[in-house]
Amino acid sequence: MPQLYYQRAFVDSNTIKITEDGNFFDVVFATETPVYRNGWDESFYEILSCNSVHIRAGRLENGVVPLLDNHARTKQLGIVTKYSIENNECRATIKFSTQEQFTGIWNDILAGIIRSISVGYNVHKYLREINGEGSAPNYRAIDWEPIEISLTPIPADYHASIREETTTQKPEIVMPSNNEHTERTQATEILTAERNRCTLIRNAARIAKMDVDFTDDLIERGLTIEQAREEIFNKMAEQSQAPTVNTAHVTADESEKTREAMTVALLHRAAPGSVPLIDQAHDYKYLTLLDFARRCIDQRGDKSNRYSPNEVVKRAFSSTDFPVLLHNAVERSIKKYYDGIDSDWKKIAKKTTAKDFKEKTGTEISGSTTFEEIKEGGEYKNAFIISSNQNKVQLKTFGRVIKVTRKTVINDDLEVFNELPRILAYAAENFQAQKVWSLVTQNAKSSDNVPLFHANHKNLFNHPLNEEGLNALRTSMKRQTQVTQEPIIAPKFLIVPIELQMKAEKMLTSEIASEKNDKNTMRNSFTPINTPWLTDPNVWYLCADPNLSNGLVYAYLEGEEGLHVEKEVDFNDDSLSTKARIDFDCTIWDHRSWTKSSIQ
Structure with a gap:
């Protein structure tokens, strides 16, 4: 869950305690009273855990938590000098400022006029607790950090307050039950x-x-x-007593349809003709980003024409579907470009998945897989599948962010919905392509800790790209044997740099061999692949079908294969971040399905 800054108002419990020094007072700044919240995904009851193991108390311990006037960071009234946690309450002793300008506030505290306390904090982790069918869940903050404490007139938690002792009667104390x-x-x-x-x-x-x-x-x-x-x-x-105003109320189903129509219209504006306009989308095809924000506010029953552009953006981000609309448009644009890319590297490497970011090992067969005669009453022999400690892959996370800011909306900057997603999609593709192809071009080490192309692997040659050269490399690969000592699959792909593209295509499509003017025996024998990632114009390769034999392997996180897109709303600066990430790795599990030749 992303780290967000909240401000939580509390209600006074009508108690004040002033120390003998006169400029110190005690407060209860947090309790475990549930407070109802409206979240993006669901509504919930927020509970701040008042357990010391759940609180990041570094600021409190170092005396850097300020007392502010209603969360105004430019108006510091005091400082927390010490804190404690008792009976599921977070308490603090505050030293009040001696500046003359704050004397009136101090007198109001003494008089019991100012009683309410609020804490500003960061939540790093929630524990979601189910309350039963039909009820909002609890979000218990089990990793949170107090940032500041404020005197504030607006309460919500009636257990947090400035503390006072006004009677000699000892209040009733309920001891924790052992049951x-x-x-x-x-x-x-x-x-x-x-x-x-x-x-x-x-x-x-x-x-x-x-x-x-x-x-x-x-x-x-x-x-x-x-x-x-x-x-x-x-x-x-x-x-x-006021004139009646007809307010449009939108049902959940209508809201989904409206948001979809708005998304289509927004993408159409950003890249005309890129998406077909559905019927309802015609109603929004000329709207600016600020117009979309106003529509989202109006659909909630509010009146957007009462607000300035800056306030419109702020309200649209904090209380409407506007961030969802923007995210849908960016995500759809990214995936449109990404899914439309023809990835040649995916043809020459096997895809796998990993459940987590731990190192994953491949598998091998121990012993021969040849079928043997089973005489009557005889036993079947095992072909053991074992884990190979040499074949390994471990995911890493890579990514970039597209940010839609308040300035983007007000300036109606549509590049963020077309050009930036296109650049990001191709960047993701090129990143993976470079990783995979570099295993070949840089002759990375195979699982046996020997370079992929090596004399010991019997897959490194010096033959020209012609009929005889192709036959020599094909024969060499077919003579390779797997771990089970059985022949490997025949080569499928002829891979060349772009300088040899025309020659390779002629060799594989022509009916007549140009050099001897007889039948071309290599016609349609291989599938040609040419790529700019091969920078040496004098090198070519044969590769077997990766789905039939181990060779190059690439891996994604299970359930999130390829480019994964998610959103994060920042209420501090009214912006939407659309994060595109790849949990990815690639490696060489076996050398037998590859051969390389350099032109003499």
């Missing part, structure tokens, strides 16, 4: 109550036809269902 079942029951009751609160508020808001932002605000402020209903009623009364 694990009881602890789970208590946690379940808390989660169930929070889910019910959110569900009831959403149902009430939906019946009253309240918009999503208003509903989310009711939930995040921690209102009870009674308080939420009162605000909904007041909002309805306010709306009844």
Whole structure:
């Protein structure tokens, strides 16, 4: 999961504690109270684990976590001097600034006017916990890092606060139960109550036809269902006095169709004629990127004409399908170009997959595979399949990113949907081609730690590219034997540099051998391959079918073969990153299916 920055508002518990020094106070900056969130893939209840093993406390321990005024990084009010974790609460002691300009804020803290605390943090890892059918799951942050603490007026977690002791009566302390079942029951009751609160508020808001932002605000402020209903009623009364506006509500199925039509229209604008326009796409074929963002906002029931271009982009990225639309267009363009490339290197190497990034070994047959007579009552002899420690491949990850920024949208820069995907697709193809062909051109070592083409392998010659030369290399390969001492498969491909392309094609297509003016015995004997990756104009090769014999091997991650594309939205700078990556490796597992000749 990508690292994202969140800001979490909390509700005061009406307690303040001021130390004798006068400029220190204690806060509870995080508890394990579930907070409802709207995610890109699903809605969920976020829980910050208040377990020390789940918190990156380096900033806290080094005293570099600031106290800010409502998350304003340019307005520091103090600094955290120490922290502790007790009873599933994260607590901190804060030294408040002595600057005169902040005296009013300090007095409001003393007077109990400012009570709410918020923490800004990075989540590095969530644990997804299922709550049952029909309920949103828990996302428990089991690797997170506090960045800053703020005084803020907007609450959501009513257990986090500035702490105060105003009575001499000792508060009731509930000790953790030793009964694990009881602890789970208590946690379940808390989660169930929070889910019910959110569900009831959403149902009430939906019946009253309240918009999503208003509903989310009711939930995040921690209102009870009674308080939420009162605000909904007041909002309805306010709306009844305003002119009626017909708002378009889009169903999930309609939303999918609309997004598909927008994607097609966007690709058509970026590269006219590259995709056929479906009926609904004609409605969007002249829209700019900013127009698309406004449409996405309007479809949520909001009014995009109230916002500046900058605000339109910000809202479209944070609360609509706009990032999905952009990603779909970039991904489809990348795959269109990538899938349209004729990869000659895939013809001469065997494809395999690996389940992970650990080293994978190939297999060999131990003993002869020749069928033997089985007399009545006799036993079948095993042909053991063994793992070869010499045949190895290990995946590595390679990739690039196409970023759609706020500036891209406002400037209506369409190159990001056509030219950049084309360049990236061909870059991915060329990267893999260079890796595979370099095994041949650089004479990489085979699994026996000897160069692929070597006298010991009996596959290195000095013959011209003619009928006799082809026959000599073909004979040599057919005389090779596999590990089982059985003949190897005959060569299939004649591979030449582009300088020898015409000569090779004539030899394999002409009915008459030009040198002796008789029948061409090599006609249609091989499939020609010419490639610019072969830079020596005086070298040519024969290669067997890689699917029938080991030779060159390339591997992808299982389930993600080829170029894999995924998206990542960055809410800090309102941008979409479309990452194209390849989990790939290639190597030589056997030398017997290749021969090489240099022209004398």
